Amino acid sequence: EAGVVQSPRYKIIEKKQPVAFWCNPISGHNTLYWYRQNLGQGPELLIRYENEEAVDDSQLPKDRFSAERLKGVDSTLKIQPAELGDSAVYLCASSLFGGETQYFGPGTRLLVL
Amino acid sequence: SQKIEQNSEALNIQEGKTATLTCNYTNYSPAYLQWYRQDPGRGPVFLLLIRENEKEKRKERLKVTFDTTLKQSLFHITASQPADSATYLCALERDNFNKFYFGSGTKLNVKP
Numbered sequence: 001e002a003g004v005v006q007s008p009r010y011k012i013i014e015k016k017q018p019v020a021f022w023c024n025p026i027s028g029h030n031t032l033y034w035y036r037q038n039l040g041q042g043p044e045l046l047i048r049y050e051n052e053e054a055v056d057d058s059q060l061p062k063d064r065f066s067a068e069r070l071k072g073v074d075s076t077l078k079i080q081p082a083e084l085g086d087s088a089v090y091l092c093a094s095s096l097f098g099g100e101t102q103y104f105g106p107g108t109r110l111l112v113l
Numbered sequence: 114s115q116k117i118e119q120n121s122e123a124l125n126i127q128e129g130k131t132a133t134l135t136c137n138y139t140n141y142s143p144a145y146l147q148w149y150r151q152d153p154g155r156g157p158v159f160l161l162l163i164r165e166n167e168k169e170k171r172k173e174r175l176k177v178t179f180d181t182t183l184k185q186s187l188f189h190i191t192a193s194q195p196a197d198s199a200t201y202l203c204a205l206e207r208d209n210f211n212k213f214y215f216g217s218g219t220k221l222n223v224k225p
Contacts, residue, residue: 042202042215043157056212091156100145104156
């Protein structure tokens, strides 16, 4: 069974540029999470989807971050414009609805110069 | 606000010994707590889950305890091996709907 797929794995951009990350969850997983992980820290939730509905986006900086999961399967997280402080690893995870176990992708490492 | 504390200093132990990692939390009573392993450049991998009404959970060489009075979980790896070297994260579930808060993790180094 394929795991959570994320792309790109690495991205280097200049500040004020836009950037997008893509995630394809495990087949059949209704719940999808986007996390940000700063160096030496644990993952912090940005947004959680149940199917195509964003049920928790309280930690998403909505002035520059946006996300979508149009058909309830894969998802895109966008930052526009990027700031230096956005440099981090962006992790996608998925689980069955109501499931207690999250399965993480390898993450996208973003460096903003 | 919820605060989760894990030892920020790396834990260095000799192969064959038991590694014990600590997760302390405040201001909340989670329904369950999880432990994950994270290797460099990879996403976290789920290891064990323990519920508030369970004192202890085991899986092969891994053991987790959960003391809701002390608000603490201990994670043990017995007969540790160099391959166990990684960062270990604890995560608390809150709001009874699969919202998780992660600690910052403890790096374990097992020396041969």
